[in-house]
Amino acid sequence: MKRYCLPGLLTFLLLATLLPATLLPATLVAADAKQDHAFTDFIRISKPEGQRLPVSYDTAVARFVDEKNNAEVHLVGAVHIGDKEYYLELNEIFKKYDAVLFELVADEGVKPDREKTSGESPSMLSALQSGMGTALALEHQLDHINYRAGNMIHADLSPAEFARRVSERGDLVQMFYRAMILGAKKSGGDAQKEELRMQGRLLGSFFAADPALSLKRVLAEEMINQLDEAGWVIGGEGSAIITDRNDAALQVLRRELENGKKKIAIFYGAAHLPEFAKSLENDFQMKKTGVDWVIAWDLTRDQSARK
Numbered sequence: 427m428k429r430y431c432l433p434g435l436l437t438f439l440l441l442a443t444l445l446p447a448t449l450l451p452a453t454l455v456a457a458d459a460k461q462d463h464a465f466t467d468f469i470r471i472s473k474p475e476g477q478r479l480p481v482s483y484d485t486a487v488a489r490f491v492d493e494k495n496n497a498e499v500h501l502v503g504a505v506h507i508g509d510k511e512y513y514l515e516l517n518e519i520f521k522k523y524d525a526v527l528f529e530l531v532a533d534e535g536v537k538p539d540r541e542k543t544s545g546e547s548p549s550m551l552s553a554l555q556s557g558m559g560t561a562l563a564l565e566h567q568l569d570h571i572n573y574r575a576g577n578m579i580h581a582d583l584s585p586a587e588f589a590r591r592v593s594e595r596g597d598l599v600q601m602f603y604r605a606m607i608l609g610a611k612k613s614g615g616d617a618q619k620e621e622l623r624m625q626g627r628l629l630g631s632f633f634a635a636d637p638a639l640s641l642k643r644v645l646a647e648e649m650i651n652q653l654d655e656a657g658w659v660i661g662g663e664g665s666a667i668i669t670d671r672n673d674a675a676l677q678v679l680r681r682e683l684e685n686g687k688k689k690i691a692i693f694y695g696a697a698h699l700p701e702f703a704k705s706l707e708n709d710f711q712m713k714k715t716g717v718d719w720v721i722a723w724d725l726t727r728d729q730s731a732r733k
Contacts, residue, residue, distance in 0.1 A: 463700035465653045468503045470719065471646055483646040483723035485696060487519065488703065490712040497688045499679065499706055503696040504529075506567045508722040513570035515720055516693075520575065524687040527581035527678055528573065529671065529694045531588045536580055537573040562645070563638035564723065581678035581692070583671050591666035600665075643725050672701050676709070 468486040473479070485503035492498065500523070502516070520526045530538060572578070583591070592598065664670075675692060682690055692702055706712040 463703040465696060465700065466650075467703070467717070468501065468699040469505070469650070469653075469696045471650045472719075472721075479725070480643055480647060481724075481726045482721040483642075483650075483725060484719040485722050486699070487691075487718045487720060488699070489715045489717065490703070490706045490710075491715050492710060492712045494711070495683075497683055498690075499710070499712060500689075500691045501699050501702050501706075502526075502691050502693045503699055504567060504693055505696065505722040507562070507564045508567070509724050510565045510570055511724070512720060512722045513565065513567060517570075517572045517575075519720070520572075520577065520691060520693070522689070523577055523691045524689050525682045526575075526578050526691045526693050527675055527682070528571075528578055529582050529675070529698070530580060531582055531585055531671070532580065533584050534580060537578060538568050538571075539574065562642050562723075564642075579678060579682070581675040583666075583674050588666060588671070591670045595664070595666050595670075597665045597667050639725070642723055646723055646725060668698055668701060672698055672705065675702075676705055679710075 468488065470484050470486075471480045472482040472484055474481065483505075485505055486501065487503075488501040490499045490501070502519070505512075530536065582588075672694075675694065679690060679692065694702065703714065707714070
């Protein structure tokens, strides 16, 4: 009987941390975007030189500048389960922007409100993320980001438009077939050895002094290792789930720039950022000037070891 190896699961878990809770557990991204900007431009593992264990799992704040019009746009990567301190830090960072454009497949003008949504039934992906958060001692993004702040602006598709475009493009079917092909490719002897190695690491985490911390370290490193595979599984020539939603956000960006906003953040899942970066450079004539990093998962008890 054919066996499908664990890294396929890790690819799925990686996507779950990059995708918003409102989406189905699938996504696609334009293949040509990744040629110019990689996922690793916007998400990374920090491991000081000479140290065996990682100290943090980080997301980027990438800066793009339009010198001619004295405007700048920052791409702020989101991981949808993280340390509470991560989201509190993002709330402070967001205060310095004229506008923060955020993702949420919802009707125009909607802002998440924890008090109003806490009693609602979670989506499949939201339930998965919540389960991962509990196992890893992490929190969910919607519980802590202050979407009620005055500069937070919804910049995404409506549910009806999103569903129509997903159906027209056949995104979910494409994702399913790529995942099946990847599983078949990884069913050989080397894949089984990799599966056993990962099973050993995961099992060892449950017997560690701090199981949640140990499991976070294992999953963070392995998810970064799976980025190329995830990029292939979610590859394609445009999609509703990435490309069309990005286009909706960029329309809002143009509007806000035309209205005189000079410092704007785009706060989206890291899977969206390679395409955003390409669009800012090609369509908005902006230049990338640098990147800062925010710790999403603290992977050490020793706070002084965080870089």
